[in-house]
Amino acid sequence: MRKLRAALALALVIFTLIGCVSNSGYTPLLRAEPEVGATLNRAPRTLRLFYAALPDVERSSLRLIGPNGEHQLRGLHTMAADDLMIEIMDPVTPGEYVVEWSTAVEGDPTVYSGSFNFRYQSSQ
Numbered sequence: 001m002r003k004l005r006a007a008l009a010l011a012l013v014i015f016t017l018i019g020c021v022s023n024s025g026y027t028p029l030l031r032a033e034p035e036v037g038a039t040l041n042r043a044p045r046t047l048r049l050f051y052a053a054l055p056d057v058e059r060s061s062l063r064l065i066g067p068n069g070e071h072q073l074r075g076l077h078t079m080a081a082d083d084l085m086i087e088i089m090d091p092v093t094p095g096e097y098v099v100e101w102s103t104a105v106e107g108d109p110t111v112y113s114g115s116f117n118f119r120y121q122s123s124q
């Protein structure tokens with residue numbers, strides 16, 4: 001009985017620690033188009049990121065960095081679906097891409113930021 005109690009106490013401590021760690025790594029980003037980690041056969045023309053709540057466009061930014069450096073993006077907006085959307089102005093050539101985002105969502109004053117990758121492979 002004592003051992004069981006000790007084991008339960010230990011389990012509780014571990015769960016609490018895990019909870020703290022995943023909490024500090026919280027991100028409001030739910031998904032994206034292109035998808036996080038995706039390999040695409042068609043070059044994307046827009047970036048669209050979906051969040052847990054409505055992003056504040058004024059406090060948001062998106063960057064796209066590819067094999068030829070940073071891309072020119074235009075017209076950051078929301079489609080009012082808890083998303084941020086932007087148009088990619090210059091051609092997306094095959095390679096690895098990084099999307100860097102920063103935003104504050106409705107009901108949370110924190111500015112969150114993060115990044116994810118996708119890859120574009122032209123289909124020959």
Ligand SMILES: [Cu+2]
Pocket residue numbers: 077078079085
């Ligand atoms: Cu849009």
